[in-house]
Amino acid sequence: MSQVTATPEVEIPAIPVAQLAPWAAFVFLVAAIVLFFISADQGAVSIPSGTAIHEWVHDGRHLLGFPCH
């Protein structure tokens, strides 16, 4: 913890929410879609119908801990 004393007490500047919001909105949306296709698609819900995506990411889904079947 010697670094703490070496660093002068400066206010860490926060990034304004207005500047962050569009990035956050877009990335959270994309991440939600990615998570959906890996974790839940063609198990409980199927878009598109079939099992191709489900089978392809089958092992990843099991090992990442999502309910698979």
Place this chain on the structure above:
Amino acid sequence: MTPRNFLVRGLLAGFIASLFSFAVAYTVGEPQVDAAIAVEEANAAAPADATAEHSDGHSHSHADEDAEAGGTEVSREKQSTLGLATGILTVGTALGGVIGLASAFAVGRIGRLRPSQSTALVALVGYVSFSLVPFLKYPANPPAVGSGDTIGDRTLYYFIVQGIAILAAIVAVLVARRLLDRIGTYRTVLATAGGYLVVVIVMALAMPTVNELGDFPADTLWYFRLASLLTNVTLWAGIGIVLVGLIGRLYEQESVKAARRELAASL
């Protein structure tokens, strides 16, 4: 310190962590997946009506059953290599991006934590709420465990638990921010972590229990769940470690730049 800086570093951290996580999943997890599929096939071979259970189109390498069910066949070899890599790399990179931006929110907003410290906190809280709590309530199941009839309910339960765990974590951090100045760091951490624990335990008790194990071998189950836990721990620890390093370096560079600018202005 811009959102772009954080996003780029988060995605990079996610990608690098995914490679490690894939290595763990492939070496530690895949033997257990194979063992579980062997159990499944042995069970399917015994009773004559086994094909009926597989009519939901889910398969591993039952080519004949699949043709009947109209499912898509992906060979075990592809599932355990390219398929596994696809799943972990996409989830890991996306998570890295999310953690990067969440860290951008946290910088300068949590007490006097420096950027690398607040980023570490985001990764830790993220792991506990996104991965650990859902795992403890609904642990990962290997192939052959779980009925196709209840997959809808089980998926819903899993994401309810995950959603509540994440929301509660966000609330806990917001409360901690307010308490910090009033009661100090030690009491704040005790109070908010304790509060979080209570919320999560009450939720876990309220949510229905799922037990569809049947006579699945206990050792394979344990090793599979351990492998799943290690896969996720590697992913999150990797993201945390890489991102904390990158953000720490970024902050140092920006501090040096700012100091130079100040010096130049004072001349």
